[in-house]
Amino acid sequence: MRSLELVGERGDPAPAVYARLFARHPAMEALFVRDTNGLVRGNMLAEAIGAILDFIDRDAYGGNLMRIEVVNHENLGVPKEVFPAFFTVMRDSFAETLGEAWTTEIDQAWGDLLARIEREVMQS
Numbered sequence: 001m002r003s004l005e006l007v008g009e010r011g012d013p014a015p016a017v018y019a020r021l022f023a024r025h026p027a028m029e030a031l032f033v034r035d036t037n038g039l040v041r042g043n044m045l046a047e048a049i050g051a052i053l054d055f056i057d058r059d060a061y062g063g064n065l066m067r068i069e070v071v072n073h074e075n076l077g078v079p080k081e082v083f084p085a086f087f088t089v090m091r092d093s094f095a096e097t098l099g100e101a102w103t104t105e106i107d108q109a110w111g112d113l114l115a116r117i118e119r120e121v122m123q124s
Contacts, residue, residue, distance in 0.1 A: 003106045007094045014042045017093045063120045
């Protein structure tokens with residue numbers, strides 16, 4: 001949670017997150033051809049962050065939302081393995097944004113979170 005607070009203090013992370021996503025998974029950029037102002041990307045990132053916050057707290061809906069979105073995204077042409085990769089892209093982008101503020105504790109927490117997300121979404 002602390003990393004998300006720190007990233008939020010540094011402005012909108014969406015452009016950096018999606019630039020990294022498109023660099024790693026170039027085929028995904030074509031899915032955003034109509035998102036000329038970045039609002040869809042921003043909304044999707046906000047939804048992902050909301051799911052993460054719930055998932056690490058009480059998991060009232062975060063895990064289910066992720067599993068549902070795997071199917072929704074597959075129907076849009078996103079391979080199942082790319083969905084959890086988005087969260088890795090988030091982590092890497094946030095780590096770059098925070099630089100020295102990205103601590104060992106934050107890195108470990110994100111590693112644990114990514115492993116949980118991978119288990120959660122790949123079972124769908």
